[in-house]
Amino acid sequence: MSTTENTQLTQTPVATAAMLIRRPAAEVFEAIVDPAITSKFWFTKGSGRLEPGATVRWDWEMYGVFANVAVKQVEPNRRILMEWWSGDETPTTVEWRFTPHGDDTTFLEAANSGFSGDADSVVAQALDSTGGFTLVVAGLKAWLEHGIQLNLVPDRFPTRLGEH
Numbered sequence: 001m002s003t004t005e006n007t008q009l010t011q012t013p014v015a016t017a018a019m020l021i022r023r024p025a026a027e028v029f030e031a032i033v034d035p036a037i038t039s040k041f042w043f044t045k046g047s048g049r050l051e052p053g054a055t056v057r058w059d060w061e062m063y064g065v066f067a068n069v070a071v072k073q074v075e076p077n078r079r080i081l082m083e084w085w086s087g088d089e090t091p092t093t094v095e096w097r098f099t100p101h102g103d104d105t106t107f108l109e110a111a112n113s114g115f116s117g118d119a120d121s122v123v124a125q126a127l128d129s130t131g132g133f134t135l136v137v138a139g140l141k142a143w144l145e146h147g148i149q150l151n152l153v154p155d156r157f158p159t160r161l162g163e164h
Contacts, residue, residue: 009119013126015112017133023144025077025098025106041139090116
């Protein structure tokens, strides 16, 4: 018997990613709420801005997938709380925090929680989400600080390597 066969979760995993971005909080915040900017480093198309009470759709056309995003709370330049899901999935919660760090620098944090299913599924979702948000935050940093589109999200699962 392996040591992991009887392992049980005692805490539900939360996927996190965070990074210092050398831009003011208002600019980093706008990059998340405005799909015209967000599409430079994350999804390919968004149906609207993240505003309190809004439900928008984000598309990753290269993969043929989408997410519905319901905005629960917005504190301009400080915090966004949203739920997101695709199809008939159970929504998970995403919280963005924008903390000023000096005059023109922001510490950006993303946390995704509320994964559902058995323990193996919850852990797999949290690991996948951690990797995804890490790519997003790194891509955002490159875009805002240097104007470079790294194509991290589209290059994560290149079709020539088969199914992901």
